[in-house]
Every structure is written in C-alpha cells, then in structure tokens.
Amino acid sequence: MLQLDLIGLFITLLFLGPQNIFYVFIAILIHEIGRLVFLILIKSPVEAVVTGGILNSTVLATAEPITISLLITLAGPFFCMITSLFIFRMKKKFLKNINEFINPFCKLDNPWAVINFRFAILSTIFGIIKLLNIGLLR
Numbered sequence: 678m679l680q681l682d683l684i685g686l687f688i689t690l691l692f693l694g695p696q697n698i699f700y701v702f703i704a705i706l707i708h709e710i711g712r713l714v715f716l717i718l719i720k721s722p723v724e725a726v727v728t729g730g731i732l733n734s735t736v737l738a739t740a741e742p743i744t745i746s747l748l749i750t751l752a753g754p755f756f757c758m759i760t761s762l763f764i765f766r767m768k769k770k771f772l773k774n775i776n777e778f779i780n781p782f783c784k785l786d787n788p789w790a791v792i793n794f795r796f797a798i799l800s801t802i803f804g805i806i807k808l809l810n811i812g813l814l815r
Contacts (some may be wrong), residue, residue, distance in 0.1 A: 685729025692731060693795050694781040697788045704757055704796040705730050711756025715749060731799045734807065743808070750804035754797040761793035 686705070693701045709728055712735065716723055722738035735749055768787055776783055777791055785791050 680725060680727045682727055682729030682732060685727075685732035688732060689730025689796075689799075692781060692799055693792050694785070694788075696782070697785070697792055700788050700792045701730075701796075703789075704760075704793050707760055707793065708753035708757050708796060708800060709733070712749065712753040714756075715752035719745065719748075721745065721749070731796065731803050733800070733804075746808055746811075747805075750808055751801060754801040754804070757793045757797035757800070761790045761797060764790035764793070 689705065690698065690701055693704070705728065709726075712733075713726070716735070721741065723735060724738045725736040727734045727736070733753070737746075737749075741749075764787065768790070773786065777785055778795065781795075
C-alpha cells in the first residue's frame with residue numbers, strides 16, 4: 678500500500694525551498710524510486726510505503742535486522758546524492774558558499790543539484806533518528 682503524507686511533504690517543501698516546488702517533488706520522486714528499487718533487489722516483503730518527503734517510512738511485513746532497515750533507509754538518499762553529484766560534475770561547479778546549502782529561501786545557481794543534495798542530507802538525518810528511536814524500543 679502506498680500512502681501519501683501531506684504534512685511531511687509540506688515540511689519537506691519548507692526545508693528544501695518553497696520557490697523550487699518542481700525540483701523538490703522531482704527529488705522526492707528520485708528518492709522513492711531509489712528506495713523501491715532497493716526493496717525489489719533485496720526481495721523484502723513490504724506491507725506499506727509512506728511517501729512523506731524527508732519524513733518517509735517503509736513498513737515491512739517481517740521483522741528485519743537493523744542493518745537491512747538501515748540500508749533501506751539509506752537507499753533513497755544514496756540515489757539523491759548520486760544525482761546531485763552527477764549534476765554538479767556536469768555543470769562543473771559546486772556550492773559557491775554555505776548559504777546556498779543552509780538557506781532554503783536563497784536564489785540558487787544550480788537548484789536541481791543543490792535540492793537533491795539537501796534532500797539526501799536531511800533524509801539521512803531524519804531516517805537515522807527514526808531508526809535509533811525504533812531500535813531503542815526493541
């Protein structure tokens with residue numbers, strides 16, 4: 678079952694930059710494709726996938742070890758990071774200053790790559806926090 682978390686998508690939009698809505702939703706799509714491809718590759722039984730931007734989650738039908746859960750959590754950000762680095766490499770320019778990365782409201786020279794980069798970092802941070810909370814409850 679695929680569920681859509683509108684509050685998570687709204688929070689993601691605020692963190693990544695509301696003026697770049699198109700790029701944010703494409704980054705979310707790349708992230709979800711990466712996660713689903715990894716789930717197909719490891720043949721893991723999936724009960725539900727919640728698409729909520731940086732606050733996404735996957736519910737597995739069976740209890741998997743924490744390493745598999747970590748790999749599932751990091752698969753989407755990995756795809757976003759690869760996309761970002763590929764675009765930075767093609768345009769031959771990285772961030773001019775740290776303000777481009779931190780400030781979601783600044784004007785970006787390379788919005789496609791910067792938003793994928795931001796999304797990968799934030800999704801990894803929130804995913805690891807979520808895994809630590811679940812791991813502590815077991």
